[in-house]
Amino acid sequence: MHPSHFAAVLLFALFASTVFGITMRDTPRKMFRYGAYCFVLFVGSVIVFSWVMFLIMR
Amino acid sequence: MSTTPNKPATGKQKQQGFVYLPLIAGWLIPGAGHFLLRKWIRGTLIAISIVSMFALGLAMQGKLYTGAQDILGMLGMAGDLGSGLLYFVGRALGLGAQPVQTTVADYGKIFIVVAGLLNIIAAVDAHNLRTGRKS
Numbered sequence: 001m002h003p004s005h006f007a008a009v010l011l012f013a014l015f016a017s018t019v020f021g022i023t024m025r026d027t028p029r030k031m032f033r034y035g036a037y038c039f040v041l042f043v044g045s046v047i048v049f050s051w052v053m054f055l056i057m058r
Numbered sequence: 059m060s061t062t063p064n065k066p067a068t069g070k071q072k073q074q075g076f077v078y079l080p081l082i083a084g085w086l087i088p089g090a091g092h093f094l095l096r097k098w099i100r101g102t103l104i105a106i107s108i109v110s111m112f113a114l115g116l117a118m119q120g121k122l123y124t125g126a127q128d129i130l131g132m133l134g135m136a137g138d139l140g141s142g143l144l145y146f147v148g149r150a151l152g153l154g155a156q157p158v159q160t161t162v163a164d165y166g167k168i169f170i171v172v173a174g175l176l177n178i179i180a181a182v183d184a185h186n187l188r189t190g191r192k193s
Contacts, residue, residue: 001117001162008165011114012172015107019176022100023183026193 006046013042080188084181086142091184104180111173112144115154120166122154134167140174 003011021035084091089105092098116122122145126132138145148154158164186192 001114003118003162005161005165008118008162008169012111012165012169015111016172016176018103018107019180022104023179 009043009046013039013046017042077188078185080184081181084184085140085177088142088144088177088180091181092187095184095187097184097187108141108173108177108180109144111169111176112141112148115166115169115173116148118166118169119156119158119160119163120154120168120170121156121158121163122148122170124149124155134171137171137174140176140178141170142177145174 017035017039020038021031021033025031025034080091080094083094087105088108089101089103092101092104123131123135123138126135141148154170158167183192
């Protein structure tokens with residue numbers, strides 16, 4: 001299996017955020033919100049750092 | 059005198075049994091700690107996440123650490139062991155034995171280590187639910 005780098009990031013963020021959401025909060029609503037928050041931070045930080053590395057490389 | 063049982067007695071009754079069972083079960087089988095506590099949805103989501111992450115890691119040709127030659131090897135081994143039976147079954151089947159040669163295989167290795175670390179977090183969460191620290 002050879003997923004693209006971005007697909008690997010999305011899968012990683014999805015599974016890690018799911019476990020973080022369930023384990024770090026008490027109620028289902030808070031779990032979902034925290035999981036979504038973690039997912040956005042994972043993916044967002046990857047996009048930001050990817051652009052930073054691209055600009056450094058130029 | 060009142061014969062109604064008071065709250066502390068009920069609390070003690072709840073604590074009976076082996077308190078560390080969800081912790082150990084959760085470590086050995088992802089989600090099992092939550093299943094023991096009848097948290098079916100949480101357990102299912104945890105099991106799907108951790109087993110998928112571990113399986114994807116192996117599918118990406120990630121390696122399972124077999125020994126600790128240096129500090130990084132020790133940390134990787136500790137992470138891998140967090141997956142419990144998944145790790146031992148993988149080792150027994152000879153999976154993840156090939157050396158990492160591609161970037162994707164390196165991602166796979168990280169997937170496997172992180173699956174183990176997430177499983178430890180989930181097992182501790184099951185223990186906290188069992189002891190009443192978390193609801």
